[in-house]
Amino acid sequence: MTQTDIHQGAQAESPYVPKMARILSAEQMTETERFFRLEIEDAPLAYEPGQFVGVTVFGTGEAPISICSSPTQGDAFELTVRSVGLVTNKLKEFGEGDRLGIRGPFGNTFPYEEMKGHDVLFVAGGLGLAPTRSLIRYVLDHRGDYGKVTILVGARDPSLLLFRDELKAWTERSDAETLVTVDRPDKAWSGHMGVITRLFAKITMDPAATYAVIVGPPVMFKFTVLEALAEGIPESRIICSLERHMKCGVGKCGHCQIRGTYVCREGPVFTYEQVKRLREGI
């Protein structure tokens, strides 16, 4: 059986020590989602679209959070945090100038190189827009490298929409088509309504040339994949990002494991072809 060199690893740097980061700006996007722009203090965070970091609130704990910015946006990076637990609720108290611990980046990336020359269909539901935005921004910043760009965004109601200013700016672009829908509109809402799959009837695509990037809650993923498959997009070009509770980020602690796969190392980005084989993926 495989033999292990224990002495080399014994000298390794601990992967569990956070680096110090300073908050450049913070904004409460919705009642439960808070946006942060951060900078690592000693060296910029080298990351790619699709990766995540471990965010430490010293004295409270750590939570895994997707990076929602693109490296094309400069040395700082951005996070959108939903307040659901101990750490993420504590983060509500953090603002400009405060310091957090950051580990990572962890995980694989969206296949943004492989996607070059292809059309891209983004389908983002709820908080799924955060990780998707890292790739949307990348693609829009390298607009010439990609074909037709279509962005579908869904939220339960208008108050839960993230990045509203950006959605508006994307909608106004002539080199991308952006459609936003809400399940439960309020009186002021004049846009699309209903679940996100309804938007498929309003767009056109060349399935043979398209990558679909689908990120959202499991129920949305399930039905959106059906739509993408029905359009004729191959399983290997349906890309998703899976949510798991990554505690260590380095493939040891076991929490994010799906069958034999550590999502924190081999994911969080998978093709539908891979997810299907994992069986416990969604």
Place this chain on the structure above:
Amino acid sequence: MADRTVAGPVLKETNVSDPSDERFEWAVLEEAGDLRLDYNLTVLGPKKFLWPPRQPLVAYRLDDGPHPQPLIAHEPTVLLGVHPCDAMAIATLDAAFAKDIPDPHYLARRADAAIVALDCAAPCHESSFCLDMGSLYPDSGYDVMLTPMGEVLFVEAATDLGRSLVEKAAVRPAAKDDMEARQKFAEEKRSNFHYKLPYELKYLPEVLEQSYDSLVWEAIARRCFSCGSCNTTCPTCYCWDVTDDIADDFSGGVRTRRYDSCQLDPFAEVAGGENFREERWSRLRHRMFRKGKYILEQTGRVGCVGCGRCERACVSHISIKDTYVQIAGTR
């Protein structure tokens, strides 16, 4: 060895109504006389000295900038009397923690430890299937192998550290009689252990894969209480949870990891409330797959060494051995 902490098997308690029924545990030896190399079973193996139930990882301050610092303990240890299955399990932990991104918190303790194994002449319990799992004859995970031969021990060094330990110890070169006794032990050992699985270890991952959709998992899990005793006692389990513990005067905190269990309901739960292994049987299946397939595929080392501790710890007597037998004959 004087500068090293020595841990070994000691007597823990005897049955009140049957003094011959002795229970053993792994403990730091206070006196050499406490060592019981005639021990048979322990609830927990020597893993706890390399992979402690609680292990501090990072210390930080809360008063004047966090300055997070790694906590890497250097505690030279000798584990004296490690049975072959537990040595094999240590080799699995070594591979898991050295893989991809190495974990120096484990590996530093491990590199500081000298492991003196003690061979088994006969099966310790009906729950064990170490011969099947290839751990009766471990290929690594120890520095010295001791073979008990009556009043004397046959000593074989397996690593450089082992050779240096043997050089310092009061050993004499093996004579012809010793070699013959060693041979006799090997023959006896060979005749005492029998295979219990109806297939070879190399087929276990495939047998498991074939059983993925079997009703067996739901059937077995009817008896499971999701208590996690199987994980706690397993010599190869290494999943953990992590918490931040704050000093009483709020001057700082320590991030500590502790054993976790994939059998517990919230193990695969995410912040939004989704639980990806909500069903008890899916958690039980995950453990059986991890032990028989996933760890092997990830690390190249066996995920189960066949020690039988999980079965003995289980209040419902769920047996990993019987499960691996059962799935070979069910669809």
